[in-house]
Amino acid sequence: MAKEKKGVRLDHISKIYQDPKTHKDFYAVHDTSLEIEPGSFVTLLGPSGCGKTTTLRMIAGFESPDEGEIYLGGEPINALTPNKRDTAMVFQSYALLPHYNIFDNVAYGLKLRKLDKDTIHTKVLDILKLVGLEGMEARMTNQLSGGQQQRVALARALVLEPGVLLFDEPLSNLDAKLRVSMRTEIRRIQQEAGITAVYVTHDQSEAMALSDKIIIMEKGVVSQMGTPQEIYYHPKNEFVADFIGDANFLKGKMLRHEGSDGIVSLGGTEVRVAAAENVTDGAETTVVLRPESTVLGDTGYFPVKVVVSSFMGAYQLYHVMLGDVKLIIHEYNPKGKKIYAMGETAYIHFEPGNAHCI
Amino acid sequence: MATTQGAALDRKKLMADPIMVTTIVVLITFLTLFILYPLAILLIDSLYGANGLSLDTFRRVLAMPTFTRAISNTLKVGFVVGILSTLIGLLFAYVEVYVKLHAVAGGLFKVVSMLPVVSPPFVLSLSMIMLFGKAGLITRFVLGIYDNNVYGYWGIVIVQTLTFFPVCYMMLKGLLKNIDPSLEEAARDMGASRWKVFTDVTFPLMLPGLGNAFLVTFIESIADFANPMIIGGSYDTLATSIYLQITGAFDKEGAAAMAVVLLCITLAMFAVQKYYLESKTAATLTGKASRARMLIEDKSVSIPLTVLCSISALFVIMMYICVPIGAMFPTWGYKFTPLTFKWFGQVFSKYKGLKAFRDSFMLSLIASPITALLSMIISYLVVKRKFKAKGFIEAVSMLAMAVPGTVLGVGYIRGFSGGLFHTGFLGGIYGTGLILIIVFVVRSLPTGTRSGISALRQIDKSIEESAYDMGADSLKVFMTVTLPLIKDSFLSGLVTAFVRSITAISAIILLVTPSYLLITVQINEFAEKGAFSIACAFATILILITYGSVLLMNVLMKYFGTSRKIKEE
Numbered sequence: 001m002a003k004e005k006k007g008v009r010l011d012h013i014s015k016i017y018q019d020p021k022t023h024k025d026f027y028a029v030h031d032t033s034l035e036i037e038p039g040s041f042v043t044l045l046g047p048s049g050c051g052k053t054t055t056l057r058m059i060a061g062f063e064s065p066d067e068g069e070i071y072l073g074g075e076p077i078n079a080l081t082p083n084k085r086d087t088a089m090v091f092q093s094y095a096l097l098p099h100y101n102i103f104d105n106v107a108y109g110l111k112l113r114k115l116d117k118d119t120i121h122t123k124v125l126d127i128l129k130l131v132g133l134e135g136m137e138a139r140m141t142n143q144l145s146g147g148q149q150q151r152v153a154l155a156r157a158l159v160l161e162p163g164v165l166l167f168d169e170p171l172s173n174l175d176a177k178l179r180v181s182m183r184t185e186i187r188r189i190q191q192e193a194g195i196t197a198v199y200v201t202h203d204q205s206e207a208m209a210l211s212d213k214i215i216i217m218e219k220g221v222v223s224q225m226g227t228p229q230e231i232y233y234h235p236k237n238e239f240v241a242d243f244i245g246d247a248n249f250l251k252g253k254m255l256r257h258e259g260s261d262g263i264v265s266l267g268g269t270e271v272r273v274a275a276a277e278n279v280t281d282g283a284e285t286t287v288v289l290r291p292e293s294t295v296l297g298d299t300g301y302f303p304v305k306v307v308v309s310s311f312m313g314a315y316q317l318y319h320v321m322l323g324d325v326k327l328i329i330h331e332y333n334p335k336g337k338k339i340y341a342m343g344e345t346a347y348i349h350f351e352p353g354n355a356h357c358i
Numbered sequence: 359m360a361t362t363q364g365a366a367l368d369r370k371k372l373m374a375d376p377i378m379v380t381t382i383v384v385l386i387t388f389l390t391l392f393i394l395y396p397l398a399i400l401l402i403d404s405l406y407g408a409n410g411l412s413l414d415t416f417r418r419v420l421a422m423p424t425f426t427r428a429i430s431n432t433l434k435v436g437f438v439v440g441i442l443s444t445l446i447g448l449l450f451a452y453v454e455v456y457v458k459l460h461a462v463a464g465g466l467f468k469v470v471s472m473l474p475v476v477s478p479p480f481v482l483s484l485s486m487i488m489l490f491g492k493a494g495l496i497t498r499f500v501l502g503i504y505d506n507n508v509y510g511y512w513g514i515v516i517v518q519t520l521t522f523f524p525v526c527y528m529m530l531k532g533l534l535k536n537i538d539p540s541l542e543e544a545a546r547d548m549g550a551s552r553w554k555v556f557t558d559v560t561f562p563l564m565l566p567g568l569g570n571a572f573l574v575t576f577i578e579s580i581a582d583f584a585n586p587m588i589i590g591g592s593y594d595t596l597a598t599s600i601y602l603q604i605t606g607a608f609d610k611e612g613a614a615a616m617a618v619v620l621l622c623i624t625l626a627m628f629a630v631q632k633y634y635l636e637s638k639t640a641a642t643l644t645g646k647a648s649r650a651r652m653l654i655e656d657k658s659v660s661i662p663l664t665v666l667c668s669i670s671a672l673f674v675i676m677m678y679i680c681v682p683i684g685a686m687f688p689t690w691g692y693k694f695t696p697l698t699f700k701w702f703g704q705v706f707s708k709y710k711g712l713k714a715f716r717d718s719f720m721l722s723l724i725a726s727p728i729t730a731l732l733s734m735i736i737s738y739l740v741v742k743r744k745f746k747a748k749g750f751i752e753a754v755s756m757l758a759m760a761v762p763g764t765v766l767g768v769g770y771i772r773g774f775s776g777g778l779f780h781t782g783f784l785g786g787i788y789g790t791g792l793i794l795i796i797v798f799v800v801r802s803l804p805t806g807t808r809s810g811i812s813a814l815r816q817i818d819k820s821i822e823e824s825a826y827d828m829g830a831d832s833l834k835v836f837m838t839v840t841l842p843l844i845k846d847s848f849l850s851g852l853v854t855a856f857v858r859s860i861t862a863i864s865a866i867i868l869l870v871t872p873s874y875l876l877i878t879v880q881i882n883e884f885a886e887k888g889a890f891s892i893a894c895a896f897a898t899i900l901i902l903i904t905y906g907s908v909l910l911m912n913v914l915m916k917y918f919g920t921s922r923k924i925k926e927e
Contacts (some may be wrong), residue, residue, distance in 0.1 A: 140892055
């Protein structure tokens with residue numbers, strides 16, 4: 001549907017703000033370079049204050065980068081005002097024009113582009129159909145539920161057929177159930193429209209469900225970019241591992257490599273970790289273990305003491321102490337398995353392929 | 359350096375928007391020319407005389423015993439009026455927010471809160487003299503006191519307190535409503551009595567707010583010209599001294615120096631109020647009331663408080679009613695019946711009433727849309743946009759709030775009677791209707807801007823951003839999004855500007871020329887002469903006009919205002 005899918009490129013972008021209290025300058029975004037492929041769905045993910053929204057607002061044109069250049073479809077756009085950029089944004093608060101009905105909200109941008117009445121009419125009705133709001137054109141925005149308002153905001157952006165669609169935490173004001181169904185919907189519509197999308201969120205499951213590619217940001221810099229699988233299974237550092245899903249960290253030393261596997265000493269015990277080429281022999285390393293890929297049994301690498309044991313339905317949740325390190329373990333499908341009670345001692349084990357060295 | 363690129367880009371984006379740039383340039387020119395320049399010229403004139411740069415003029419005026427007495431008089435009145443107004447305002451606010459009110463009392467409260475908005479300045483002074491003066495209705499004819507003197511210190515204090523306490527009441531009401539009831543309930547729950555809750559929780563939370571109300575009233579009081587003029591008698595305040603220095607002593611340099619003194623006082627107060635107390639108020643009262651307050655139904659509390667407030671309210675209302683009635687007595691002070699309309703007739707037949715009303719009406723009618731639009735534009739720029747000169751625009755339009763009308767009037771005389779910097783350039787506007795319109799605009803701009811700013815702060819910034827993002831330029835965003843969303847504020851700004859203009863006197867009285875007859879100036883003149891019936895007749899018609907405008911505003915808001923549907927969230 002889009003006239004032309006456009007890619008976005010950020011070339012060494014920085015944004016400097018002044019701290020309102022100390023009046024010191026700091027980098028909200030620091031020397032960030034990104035390449036967003038045309039037609040792909042890319043998520044900027046990170047905790048609040050990591051610079052993800054600032055980055056998005058620089059692409060939209062509301063903020064001007066202090067260093068670097070932004071390209072849209074190969075053209076530099078730094079000097080363009082938001083109204084001249086081929087971007088359309090879906091806002092966190094939806095930002096619907098409260099004095100217009102749904103039709104006029106969606107038609108607003110088209111009218112500014114001086115399209116003729118019939119074209120506008122057809123386009124608006126088509127797009128409302130796509131987002132599932134047929135027959136609601138005459139409603140005022142405050143007669144809509146949060147989810148419906150979100151659809152109008154999406155329709156209003158889509159109808160302009162922008163080169164790139166920007167989302168600023170669009171689902172954060174919705175309740176949990178609706179959030180899940182809306183994100184499926186957004187993904188469907190983005191793919192149907194075949195449009196480039198940049199999506200900002202702090203919700204990791206949202207990022208995983210939606211994205212072709214996730215960009216994790218921390219304190220103004222990019223921590224890691226990659227597909228959801230890459231990021232989940234091969235986090236580059238503790239921040240990424242901890243931010244995406246739960247993770248246990250075990251400090252140790254890389255002893256030697258056997259093929260691509262690494263043999264790591266964890267407090268004297270040797271464990272095998274697959275695909276550990278990134279760490280050299282003799283180096284300090286941290287082994288990342290996901291709670292669901294760690295197993296509790298009567299035999300294993302280390303003895304641990306169970307301090308919490310709770311039945312969660314889908315899994316048994318354990319908190320165990322390995323020395324003074326607390327580990328979290330999810331034992332899925334616990335029915336029929338041996339359940340350890342609080343205070344008992346057990347052993348943990350994991351497959352080499354389920355661990356990862358950073 | 360790094361930041362320059364961002365700043366340069368922001369500038370470039372701004373320049374890509376010629377309408378924005380033109381608007382900003384026009385605004386800056388207007389504010390500089392008509393607010394900053396007249397104040398600057400006062401300073402220049404009082405420092406730079408025949409002997410070059412010197413403090414001679416200041417030395418001269420400060421050596422006048424009348425002037426130093428005026429300074430202490432003004433501060434004394436301001437202080438007492440500030441305290442009294444704040445206390446009465448607090449009482450009213452507390453009763454309205456905390457006590458279960460009888461419907462009639464509630465109605466009285468509403469009337470009292472409306473009065474200062476629509477009342478011409480010296481109405482209370484007039485009725486004070488007519489009710490309690492030497493030949494006062496109450497003093498002489500009810501109480502039999504024959505030589506009661508209302509002129510002077512107490513006269514001013516009473517009249518100003520009655521004029522300004524509703525402002526405190528409205529301010530404090532807003533504050534009290536913002537106190538989270540659960541704080542007080544927690545104190546009650548821990549065993550505190552109602553009185554203890556008030557002294558330990560409510561009062562400390564309100565303290566900065568009370569300080570704020572006190573200072574606002576203080577500033578209003580020392581800037582007030584009309585009441586001291588009429589009821590001050592020989593008790594001169596700064597505002598009246600400055601006026602007399604120009605109209606009586608023809609000493610314009612001296613008046614300029616006096617105006618600088620008055621301006622310094624109000625500016626200092628204003629700075630404290632604006633930058634210290636306002637932020638403190640916001641800091642202590644950030645919490646929004648989580649739910650409705652349990653009102654005090656205890657009769658031993660509610661009845662005395664309600665009665666006390668109702669009596670005060672009735673007293674104020676009586677003072678206002680006295681004006682139209684006073685205009686209908688056949689001979690004021692001697693013959694009270696039968697009521698007659700002959701004075702109203704004379705207003706038009708003998709005293710050129712029609713011209714006065716037409717002039718006042720036309721000038722105010724021209725000034726009000728300009729004011730309303732300007733203040734909405736300034737609010738929009740201040741709240742929603744970022745650009746370099748924004749701080750300047752915000753500061754200068756707020757500065758106008760701290761400038762007493764008399765000071766502004768003297769500034770205009772000094773600044774424009776001989777043209778810009780006495781060069782003759784722009785001197786042509788002096789003595790015309792245009793300069794009166796400009797004064798009206800400048801005098802109402804701060805109120806309008808403040809209401810616009812608070813209305814705009816309620817609107818999510820991303821609503822405008824979304825329009826901008828969809829391709830609208832600044833003008834389009836302002837016209838299709840901002841203005842429709844703050845229509846109520848715009849309409850009320852329109853009417854407030856009109857009412858303020860048509861009831862204005864302090865700056866105008868110094869600038870008006872015989873070719874324009876203004877109602878307020880007429881009222882002042884007749885009150886000065888002791889022709890109270892004519893003054894009352896003028897004032898009554900003026901009150902009718904202002905009330906009419908407010909009623910019209912309410913109708914307009916109902917039919918053309920932001921639809922209720924949008925407001926309900």
